[in-house]
Amino acid sequence: MYYPLQSSRPQRRTTVQQRARYSLYKPELREDFVSKCGYCDTPDYYSGGKRGFHIDHFAPKSKFEQLKNEYTNLVYCCPICNIGKSDDWPGDNPSMSFMGDIGYIDPCSENYADHLARSPDGTIVALTPLGGYIHKRLKLSLRRRQICWLMERMEEQMTQLARLAKDKQSELGSEEVQTLCELTLEYFKYAGFLKRE
Template sequence: MIKLNKLTVPPEIAEKIRQRQQHYNELDAKGEQIPDSLASAYKAPEVKELLRCETAEKCAYCESKISHVDYGDVEHLLPKSKFPQLRYSYENLTYTCSVCNTKKGDFFDAQTPLLNPYKDKPEDHLMAVGSMIFFIPGSDRGLVTQKRLALNRSNLVERRGERLESVATLIDQIARTKTSAIREVLLHELKEECEASEEYAFVVRTYVEAVLPWIN
């Protein structure tokens, strides 16, 4: 998990969201059945597309690239079952893989909320050790987030390991090259590997910081 920033919602989409919420509130106040199309309109295509841009098509929780293998889920940071007034709120939505979405379910604990990648700094609560992610000792929220979302699922650890192997190869090339132009190109590639849009940036950044003394 890395820190994410909310995009500004274009006015025409904000207006659609406002209308959906208003319609929902009116039906709810009259005790009428909410049609499925309205109940699920929080994940309308234009909203989902914005969220996909915001997370660089990665799961907001586990950082797996979603779009080439899955449709991805529109996820309520605070569960809609407990915060129905936030069903359509863009601020309360993000984009996740279906596994993280299912693991989270409708979990909410006011005392120990899950980390919110838009509001919290994940590195204050979680740390990467190689391809594993641990909670920082003493961080209840880190513990709950790591365990609840199962951030060390075996397939995740395996894929993070493959990413680190590839970055390690690049770093080795940097350490060995004697040509300054090649070194510059490779250092630029390394910088790109650490960007927020890259898969598993959290573990990659930690690894790169740890090995920097060997290539500086």
């Protein structure tokens, strides 16, 4: 059984005022990509927040200068994915992002989920040969991607457990509930260091 790689599919807005430099789109991209890497779904705070994240040109600007400032060609992404993809592209046509098993799927596309997924332990897996190409180029097998995903899941579960314990406090001993709440708060205190910008 696999989980979707992206917790929610990013959606670029369709009406963005044209900017002179692509870097000026970063606030909108961050919002449209839910503060996560479009390719690996890692939250930006694991890379220092907005300042540490990159803007990838899906069709590389080195090959397609005319798309340099086109919002529809930009992807909010982590440094590892951006550097891994670099200016790799399968041909001379900016609208053909893959040829056979070589190339890329736009992470805003519904088809992205057909090629990459997550296993129950959080590792990212390729579902197709094209997904395998993307997986290799973007270094999606790096353990840090699995750890970040597991930390997100653990945080969700701890929050749910703390709520449940509070609701059932009369059935549980107040000492156990107090211990759980202290443990949860301590975890969030340390995890909070990662989320600062």
